Amino acid sequence: MEKKHIVVAGSGFAGLESAFLLRHYFKDKIKITIVSNEENFLFRPNTIYIPFGLDPKELQIPLKEVLPKYNIEFIIDSVKDVDPKASQLLTEKQKISYDYLVLGTGAAMRPEEIPGLKEHANTIWTPKEMLQLRETIQKIIQRSQEGKSTDLLFLVPPNNKCSGPLYEMVMMVDTYLRRQKARDHVNIIWTTYEAGYIQAFGPRLDEVVTEEFQERNVHGYKEYVVKEVQANKVIYENGQEIKYDFLVSFPPYIASVFYKNVPTDERGFIQTNFNDRTVKGYNNIFAPGDAGDFPVKQAFLAFLQADTVANKIHADLLNSEFNAGFDPVSMCVMEQFDKATFAQVPLRLTGNPQKPIEVDPNRIDEYKVGVSPLWRIGKKMLGMYLPMRFKHAEPFHAGAAWKTMEIGLIGMSSILAD
Numbered sequence: 001m002e003k004k005h006i007v008v009a010g011s012g013f014a015g016l017e018s019a020f021l022l023r024h025y026f027k028d029k030i031k032i033t034i035v036s037n038e039e040n041f042l043f044r045p046n047t048i049y050i051p052f053g054l055d056p057k058e059l060q061i062p063l064k065e066v067l068p069k070y071n072i073e074f075i076i077d078s079v080k081d082v083d084p085k086a087s088q089l090l091t092e093k094q095k096i097s098y099d100y101l102v103l104g105t106g107a108a109m110r111p112e113e114i115p116g117l118k119e120h121a122n123t124i125w126t127p128k129e130m131l132q133l134r135e136t137i138q139k140i141i142q143r144s145q146e147g148k149s150t151d152l153l154f155l156v157p158p159n160n161k162c163s164g165p166l167y168e169m170v171m172m173v174d175t176y177l178r179r180q181k182a183r184d185h186v187n188i189i190w191t192t193y194e195a196g197y198i199q200a201f202g203p204r205l206d207e208v209v210t211e212e213f214q215e216r217n218v219h220g221y222k223e224y225v226v227k228e229v230q231a232n233k234v235i236y237e238n239g240q241e242i243k244y245d246f247l248v249s250f251p252p253y254i255a256s257v258f259y260k261n262v263p264t265d266e267r268g269f270i271q272t273n274f275n276d277r278t279v280k281g282y283n284n285i286f287a288p289g290d291a292g293d294f295p296v297k298q299a300f301l302a303f304l305q306a307d308t309v310a311n312k313i314h315a316d317l318l319n320s321e322f323n324a325g326f327d328p329v330s331m332c333v334m335e336q337f338d339k340a341t342f343a344q345v346p347l348r349l350t351g352n353p354q355k356p357i358e359v360d361p362n363r364i365d366e367y368k369v370g371v372s373p374l375w376r377i378g379k380k381m382l383g384m385y386l387p388m389r390f391k392h393a394e395p396f397h398a399g400a401a402w403k404t405m406e407i408g409l410i411g412m413s414s415i416l417a418d
């Protein structure tokens, strides 16, 4: 077989998983190049531990050391666009020709679209922002020790595409403040634009969070759509105002790269064909993960999409039938420090822009939720398993290691979720 060149833009979950699964399938029979603006892979889901003391360096994998060892070319450069007619990826410094192109450049935050949010909120996205949140938590503890009360407000605005981590954060903060004996002086308030808590994951997550908020004395408000953030209060579209001393938010999402030469939506997310994650109009360009238009942005879903991409390229190159289309059954473990919540959620698109995703009513038997301190072990296992795989350029979802991990998760969910 002639050596085909697969070019991958982005070195996050989607980019690396696509590249590693292709390397796993084809060994050295194809050429793989990864182009990224970051030297290190960041294990973003575990950045939730940074506000409570974790060193951000522990979440990074140095790709300059790893990738060349496995015969993957690694170029540090900023991707600007694609020239599909010339089959070239356009970067700041060069044009890179490809046979297949994987656009895994992910998402970015746009706090500016809500007046005052950037100026006044502690946001969660980068390790730097997580370190700022660590300082805020320490200030809250100090105020409690001085006997001062604090209003701590959490805010999910519209167009945030992955609210789960902010739910993790409110529950972790609650547990942490209790353990520091600083909770009594803190009034925790939660507001979200969503009609149900963690709306994308359906009614059972709404029930779990409602119970948790009651137990934890968190005052939650749904369908509170933020209008404006001021120095000490948030104003909502429904006319309500809520005062705060500290505000924590996860901003609206946009695409990291606004590609001009491939079809995108108004936020820059690349329009894809659902089943094989190809970019609309092109059969050799793919957009897995946060960069694409799937409405929920999640690492687990990025993995599933990246696997689909690698399987499609594999089938194409071998001239064989492609029968491993994208099946959006999400899985997550939500950390709360005293326990964790596991969810397996079969999703489907609705076609309704107001509520683009729902739990697939035809697959309710696959919708599983469980709350237990033991799920924290599941989260820890995933936190060890993924870096172990990626440090050796191995895909997350393949081989005996994944089979073992999967058996563990299925076993746990048969006992600890229903």
Ligand SMILES: Cc1cc2nc3c(=O)[nH]c(=O)nc-3n(C[C@H](O)[C@H](O)[C@H](O)COP(=O)(O)OP(=O)(O)OC[C@H]3O[C@@H](n4cnc5c(N)ncnc54)[C@H](O)[C@@H]3O)c2cc1C
Pocket (backbone or CB within 6 Å): 009, 010, 011, 012, 013, 014, 015, 035, 036, 037, 038, 044, 045, 046, 047, 048, 077, 078, 079, 080, 104, 105, 106, 107, 124, 125, 162, 165, 256, 257, 288, 289, 290, 291, 297, 298, 299, 300, 301, 302, 332, 333
């Ligand atoms: C605090 C937090 C907790 C989370 N927890 C979970 C969780 O528990 N479970 C879960 O499933 N998901 C979780 N997520 C979501 C998850 O992190 C994202 O969905 C996931 O990172 C998406 O992967 P991706 O590869 O598509 O994008 P990314 O991981 O964002 O990777 C994008 C890549 O593209 C590169 N890039 C960007 N722009 C350019 C450019 N112009 N040129 C070159 N390269 C570029 C970046 O450097 C990066 O390498 C969490 C997110 C946050 C913020």
